[in-house]
Every structure is written in structure tokens, then in C-alpha cells.
Amino acid sequence: MVSRRNNVFANLDWLVIVLYLVLISMGVINIFSAEYNETTKNFFDFSLRSGKQMIWISAALILALLLLIIDSRFYLYFATPLYVIMILALMAVLIVGVEINGAKSWFVIGPVRIQPSEFAKVVTGLMLAKYLSGPNIKLQKIKNLIISGVIIFMPAFIILLQPDTGSTLVYFAFIIVLYREGLPGILVAIGIALAILFIFTLLFDKLIIVASLIFLAFIIYFFLEKRKKYFLIGAGVFIISGILIWGVNKVVMDNKIDIYMSLLLTISFSSIIFIILSFAKKIKYIVLILAIMAGAIGFTYSVNYFFYNILEDHQQKRINVVLGIESDPLGSGYNVNQSKIAIGSGGFSGKGYLRGTQTKFNFVPEQSTDFIFCTVGEEWGFIGTTVLILIFVFLLLRLLVMAERQRTPFSRIYGYSVFSIFLFHFTINIGMTIGLVPVIGIPLPFISYGGSSLWAFTILLFIFLRLDASRSEFL
Amino acid sequence: MKNQFKNRKFAIGGMLILIALIFIARLFYLQIINTSFRLSAQNNVIRYVPQFPARGLIFDRNGKLVVHNEAAYDLMVIPSQLSEFDTLGLCNILATEKKEFIKSLKAARAYSPYIPSTIIKQINPETYAKLQERLYRFPGFYVHTRTLRKYSYNIASHLLGYVGEVNEKDIKRDPYYKLGDYIGKSGIEKSYETDLRGQKGVKMYLVDVHNRIKGPYQNERHDSDPIVGSNLTATFDADLQEYGEQLMLNKIGSIVAIEPATGEILSLVSAPSYKPSLLVGRVRSKNYLMLARDTLKPLFNRALMASYPPGSTFKTINGLIGLQERTLFPSTTYSCNMGYHSRGLTVGCHSHRSPLDLPSAVQISCNAYFCNVFRNILDSGKYTDIHESFDSWRNYLLSFGFGQKISLDLPNELKGFVPKSSYYDRYYGKKGWSSLTIISLAIGQGELGITPIQLANMTAAIANRGHYFSPHIMKEIAGGDDNTESFTKRHDTAIDSIYFNTIIRGMELAVNGQAGSGSTARIARLDSIIVCGKTGTAQNPHGEDHSIFIAFAPKDNPKIAIAVIVENGGFGARYAAPIASLMIEKYLKGKTKNKWVEDYILKTDLIHGKQEK
DSSP, rough: HHHHHHHHHHHOOHHHHHHHHHHHHHHHHEEEEEEHHBBOOOOOOSHHHHHHHHHHHHHHHHHHHHHSSTTHHHHHHHHHHHHHHHHHHHHHHHHHHHEEEEEEEEEEEEEEEEEEHHHHHHHHHHHHHHTSSTOOOOOOOOOOOHHHHHHHHHHHHHHHHTHHHHHHHGGGHHHHHHTTTTTTTHHHHHHHHHHHHHHHHHHHHHHHHHHHHHHHHHHHHHOOEEEEEEHHHHHHHHHHHHHHHHHHHHSSSTOOHHHHHHHHHHHHHHHHEEEHHHHTTTTTOOOOOOHHHHHHHHHHHHHHIIIISSOOOHHHHHHHHHHHOOOTTTTTTTHHHHHHHHHHHHHTTTTTOOOSTTTTTSSSSTTTTTHHHHHHHHHHHHHHHHHHHHHHHHHHHHHHHHHHHOHHHHHHHHHHHHHHHHHHHHHHHHHHHTTSOOOOOOOOTTTSSSHHHHHHHHHHHHHHHHHHHHTTTOO | OOGGTHHHHHHHHHHHHHHHHHHHHHHOOOOOOOOIIHHHHHOOOEEEEEOOOOOOOOTTTTTTTEEEEEEEEEEEOOOGOOOOOHHHHHHHHHHHHHHHHHHHHHHHHHHHHSSSEEEEEEHHHHHOOOOHGGGGGGGEEEEEEEEEEEESOOOOOOHHHHEEEOOOHHHHTTTTTTTTOOOEEEEHHHHHHHHHBOOOOEEEEOOTTTTTTEEGGGGGGTTTTBBOOOOOSSSHHHHHHHHHHHHHTTTOEEEEEEEEEEEEEEEEEEEEOOGGGGGGGGHHHHHHHHHHHTOOTTTSSSHOOOOBGGGGGGHHHHHHHHHHTSSSOOTTBBOOOOOEEEEEEEEOOOOSSSSSSSHHHHHHHHHHHHHHHHHHHHSSSSSSSSHHHHHHHHHHHHTTTSSSSSSSSSSSSSOOOOOOOHHHHHHOOOTTTTTTGGGGGGOOOSSBOHHHEEEEEEHHHHHSSEEEEBBBSSSEEEOOOOOOOTTTEEEESSGGGGHHHHHHHHHHHHHHHHHHTTSSSSOOOSSSOEEEEEEEEETTTTTEEEEEEEESSSSSSEEEEEEEETTTSTTTTTTTHHHHHHHHHHHSSSSSSOOHHHHHHHHOOOOSSSOOO
């Protein structure tokens, strides 16, 4: 026992621990500043958030130590029971939880408030690692892919019921893990294509979208088809159908059909001819191209439906603001606008610690939690923000290297889970404060105020450090 | 075998680097290239402007407006928003010394760069008009409007109290207050602060670099309107109060008048007094200092805080206790030979007819009679020893409200002093004292400390034949769910009401007795109203005796009970009795007929150059 423990500390990746300590220190320093005003001068005042964060940090460090002492095989063996317990806890919180800020996601036991969804990420990572490291599991197999999806999205779905959209979205980070473990490239490509189409649908008029898709289909066809004659015929068919529809609309329908519908009719009408042609002349690709195009057009419809009928008003607005569709600096864009002002006002070297003006007086809401990066930006300037980003990049790259050096798939997959979750939080949180992604309320790891998130990130990281320290044991 | 996907780590790592590069590029744009955000940060200064509600008005019992408000303007500064400005120019507009101005600016900066501080208080409207035009030249400064107290009757300073800036303690106690806020410091203003102050509101503005308000912040979403303070109707009669203050001019002492049926304070005068308008606005601190240094202590509310021996007015109480204890009967007579003599001790008395029964003893205020009464109470044999009998006697006193704070809503009242038997044990030893040792209590001298309001309350209890309602100054608060239960709670004294008539008969005779019958207070007699009164002359170590008088009128169904104390005024009949009489007449008749008495009182000056004896 004793010799093993010595081994653990000898094999620990101290670089990661140093980065961890640097980040939590930066966090508490900035939390103090975010709350600082003339009447609160004492850093160690436990009624302040900075003081409380110190308590959370102390507890987190003890927690970290405990995690390092636990045998690394524990996580492999207990992944499944932990997962089940976690799912039960998430369901329990829906029933007996306490609603804070509109989400029923907290257990309140005396003075302690715990958010189980923060810890669910850790357990989901363990469970996914255990499942994917099992014998004969391949993500190319539909069944395995579906089970992986269930493992990931079951907690996500329960959390969505709380409703806590931000925490739910974090589970999409596991797609990175799946990608590393062999998720078919085509699925990734489709995912990216759909994402782009989603944004375009919101950005542009549907007429332009449909027209562009048709145009794109022709271009693809142009490059795929070696016999350019057929391409010209295809284009001719399309143009003639268009003129026909236009004429019928003008003469018979009395211009009742708008231009968008006319375009759809034209493409449907000419598609029939294309399909007949393709079978007659054995032209490959046409059906595939048409199918993809039709799917894409259908997708734009569902995006519109999803966006306007499923998303709530404020969520629509947040997306709109990021996409630049809406400008509402005092309304839903307020957070982002004030956040950009705060960060922008920091300039190159910042206004100096505790000298920020925008991050005081609640100019930026959620100052010490989700928008802590503003304080960094305002008071430490471009130097500060860049240094913080570089520290995160350094930590994440280190995690990547560590994940790759694992000898067991379990450790590697869990390492990737840790990496992906941190990357997602890092990207979304900083992205939203600088106006690149919609406002999704998730914390910046180790920096944002909050006990549950700090502990969850600490657990996430230190389990991996423990696994890494004993990587030579698994052989 | 899964390592066929090993190369995907490069895609993943590349994505991380790409994101980081995008972030850094974006931050480079936001923080370095794009200067508009920097300007915006200076522009977008949010200013919290508290909206001060007008304090509630105060009316007298007849609905006459006594206290109202006028607008005043404070120049505020937020040091962190200051930029270079023409200090001299601003000082010229404000007509202040540049040196002073810079000093207070420094103080404001030291207090807090972010929290607004008041630089110049209560700018008058003309200066304000001038300033308002030029304020844009002075970023970081702004003006906010508040209200000051204004008095339509410049009276009742001790009752009304005054309003001043909150101190650290107030802020700690109630976070509602912020530095520079006003709070009632004494009197009604203090007791009913939470009703009178109303509820502050706040307006948030976005202010640009030129100190111009650009507009409300977030569409006034976070703003709140101030709620005007509730109006208060007080129980005092402004005319009576004013008259009382006139009568007490150039004298030291108090008048307290109470409506016996309700406990409402009709008038409460503490002399010397000061005009309430002295403690308003910019002159307040200067005047306050002046008043505080005055050797006559005008800020000291004698009616509530000074305790006196009650003197002979106290004989009424001893008589009542004797009757209740059945050691005295209305017809009991004692003779008096220029005083009470016992075991070599003499309590002197003036020359009068003898022997006397109880009503006559009250009428003539015979010391010897009440020495007998007092000793019979204490030595009745009903109690095992002097301690027990004394404490029983003391309990009667407590039932009249002595030795305790009696008013419901006047701050800073003192309890007065009624000794316990243990008090004498400490002085004389457990067995070292008897009823004779403390004989001076029989005539209201000795170790008794009674405040004027307690004396008036005692009078009201006599007028009510055995009960009183706690004196109070609030009659009604507009829209307030007044906690009036304590106001209408009847306190019964330990004396049965049947015993009062004998004493009241004596008090009636004291004022209305035949000339030559020995009545002590004939000067207080009124033509059409039966005034019942009792004089008192309290010996004290500070020179001439205090002139004391208690009275109520009319005899049946009394409307006013009054206690008057004129310090060093000599006999009770000399000043206190005529003052009480004039007050009663003024209150019941609305005017006074006895002009020569009035003149005599008004001309009396006991402060400047001692009065001839």
C-alpha cells in the first residue's frame, strides 16, 4: 500500500497540477475583483464570494488528495454503478431539488447546495470510457454507436428537463471523444455541414438558401460529370421548366405563386426529368445529389421550425445577436455588449487590478460566475487574456498528450473526455464573452465562482491524473 | 487496433489551436484595434440617482400644518468620474472658498472613488439655476434634489425633534440608509422615522463623458419610484404650545399638558427652548454647536429628562395611599404647630389654622398633616417591618407611572427615581432607618426624582379618578396601520377610584377656597371653570426652590391635566400656578381674560438678572 502511494506521487504529472493551481489562484483573485467595491476591502472576508471560493478551493484540494489515494482500478470497476447512481440523482433532483435561477438543479442539504449535473459529466466520461474500451466495440457499428449515444445523452436529456440548457450542451463535447475513437468521418462531415446550414438558414432568406443549394448541386454535378453534354442538357431542362412554371403562373394562376414556390416547383419538376434521364443514360451521382439537395432543403425547414417553435424567445434572441441578425444592446444583447465593452476597455495592458469600472456595479451580469473573463479582460488587458488563453491551451495540449500516452483504452478515452469537456467550457465560455458564440451559461473551468463546478472540474481532472500516474500498472 | 485513428489527435489538437488563435485574434481586435469600446466604457457610466421622497407632513391636533418641506439641492461628486475642470469657475458659481472646496473633494475621494459624495449641501434655488446651466462643464458632478424641513409654527422643537444626516451607527443598524441620507434624530421625527421618511427610490441613468444623462438604464427596468412619507397628526395643540413657550420665555422649567381621557399630550414645553428652524439646512451644524454650548442647555428636554423632587404636589399621592391603606380617613384630623415634631426632628410648616381634616390639609398644604399620614402608612402594623411597608408604599408610586419611562413615543425619556428599601439599607444599614428617617418623602422631598411628564401623568391619573393612559404624541398616521393598542390601554393605579374625591375636593379648595381660608393657589382660579390644583415648592441644592404646580380642569369630566415646573421660581403659587391657570384657560376657552397675570408672567425674567425676592 505504502509503496504504491509513493509511486502515485512520483508518477504524478506535476505540470498539470501546477497549471491547475495557477488557474484556481487566478480565479479567486478575479472573483475578488469582480465583487470588489469600497466597502469590501478584506480579501478573506468569508461573506464575500472570493472568501467562499477560498473555502471551496480548500475543500477541492482535500478532495484532490483523496482522489489520488483511491486505487485507479476503482474507476474502471465502479463506472457502471456510479453511472446508475448519477442517473438516479439527476432524476431525484427533478423531484426534490430546489429551483435556483429558474433551473431545478440543486440539492439543498442544510447550508450546502450541490448541483448534481456538474458531477454527472465526470461519471458520464467514466461510463463512456468503460463501454468503449470493452472488447469488440467499434463505433462503425450502428449498435455500438447508438449505445454510446445513449450513455452520453441520457444524462443530458434529464438535465435538459431541469431545464439547464448550458449543462446539456456540454454533453456534445463527447462527440470529440467519439471522433477520436473512430466515429466515421462521414458523420462528422455531415454534422459540420448541417451546422453550417443551420447558421445560414438563420442568416439568409430561405429563397437564397434554396437557390444556393440548387446552384451548388449544379456545380457539384458539373465537376463530377465528365460528359459535359449532359450537364448542358440538365441546365437546359432546369431553365425550360423554370420558364414554363413562370408562364403558367403568369397566365393561368394570375401570379398567385410567389417566386420561392416557383423555384421549388421548378426544381421538383426538373428533378423528375433528371431522374428519368439518369436511369436512361446511366448517369451516376444525380440521384445522390438530388437526394442530398432535397435533404438540405428539408433541413432548412426543420431548422426554421425548431428555431421559431421550440427554442424560447431569449434563446432565439441570443443566437440572433451572435449572428448579427438582431442588435439589441440594452436587451438580450446587453450581456454580450457590456461584456465586449468591458473587455475592450481593458486595452493592451488593462486598467489594473481592482481598477475596473465596467465590471463593477453589475454592468455585466453574472460577473463572478459566467462572465469572469470580462474582469480579466478589463483589468489585465490583452496581455492578461492572452496569457490566460495560453495557459488553457497549454493545459489542454498537455491533457491531449497525456491521453495519447495511456496504455489502456479506458484511460485514454477518459482522458479525452476530460480534454473535451474542458475544451467545450473554454470555447463556449470565452467565446460568449467576446461575442463569438451565443450566451450559454456555463462556467470557465477553475476561474468562475462556484463550489459545485470547481469540485466537479477538480474531480474530473484528478481522476485522470490518478489514472495517468498508474498508467504503467495496466499492462 | 483502434490506433488506426491515432492521427485524429492532430485534427483535435489543431482544432484547439485554431480556437485559441481565433480567440486571441478576436481579443486583439477588441482590446487593441477597436478603440470604440474603450470610449464606450467611459461613456457608459451608470449613475444611481437616489430619489428622495418628501418627508411626511406633521399637523397638530386641530389639523394645523406645523411641519412641511421645501426643496434643496445637493451637489454630488463621483471622484472616479472626475476629469480636469475649472475649479475656480465652479467655486465662483457656488460662492464657496476654493480651499474648502478642494478639501471636501479630497475627503470625498478618500471616502470612495465610486460612491457619490455630497460636496456642497443645500444649494439655494438661485444658485442651483446658475449651476444647472453650466454643469456639463464639470463631469463627475451632478445635483440631486431633496427636501428640507420647514416650520409654519416655529415652535415645539423638543416635541418635533430634528432631522439630521445619518451617522455610521445608523447605517450599520439599518442598511436602508446611505451616507448623506437624513434621519429623524429626536422627538417625533425620530419616533416615527419609518413612517415619515417614506421609501427611497432609485433611478439609473447612463451618463456620457460630458456628464449628460443619455437616458434611463435598461428602460427603467431597475428603477423604483420613491414613496412619499406618511403625514402625521400629532396630539399637541399648536396654539397652546406656542402660548406655553411664550409664557416660559426667560424661565427655566417645563410645562406638560395631557388630555386625561386619552393620554394625548396637548403641550410639552421645555424652557429655555430654541426655534426648530435653527436646526435645518446648512446652518444646522453651526447652530447645533451654539445650542450645545449654551450653559442653559436649550437642547436638554427638561420635560422628559430632568427629574425633580415633586414637593407638596406629592401630598395628594400620600393622601391617596393613606386612604387606600385605611390608615387615613377623610375626616381624620391632625394638629399642626408650625410643623411636625418627633424625637427631636422637625419638619417645619407655615402658620395656618389647626387642626385640619384631609381636604383642608390638601387645600392649605400642611406639612405636619402629611408627615402623620406618611408615618401611619409605614408603621401601620399591617407589615412586618419597614422594608415591607416601604416597598408596598413604593408599589403605589409605581402604579402611577413613577420610576419608569411613561411616554409611548417620545425618545430619550428618563425614568426618574423611586428608591427601594434596599437603597436606604445601603445608606443606613438594614436596621438603621425607620419611617422617621425618610420623613421628607411625606412632603415630596428627599430621594424622589420625578420628571415633569410623570408629574403630568400623575395629575391625569388623579383627574381620571384612578387610571391613566400612557402619554403619547401621535394621534394619527395617514395610511398607517397604527399599532395603537398600547395607546388605548388603560393603566389602573393601585388606588380605588372612591378615594379620589376627597383629594380632588382638597385640590379644588386649594384653588377655589374662600379668600383667607388658607388656599395656596387662589391665583390659579378661573371664573367659569373649576380648576383643581396643588402647589409644590421643591427644595433643591441649586438655589431657590422650584415652583411647581399640578392642576386639572374642569373638575368633572376633565379635559386637561397639567404640570408646570419653574426652576428656582420659589413658591408654587408664584409662577407655576398662574402659568398652569393661563394654559388651562387658553386651552379650554381659546383665549385668556386675566391679562395682568399674563403680563406678569410674560415680563418675568428669571434668567437675565436675578429676580427680586
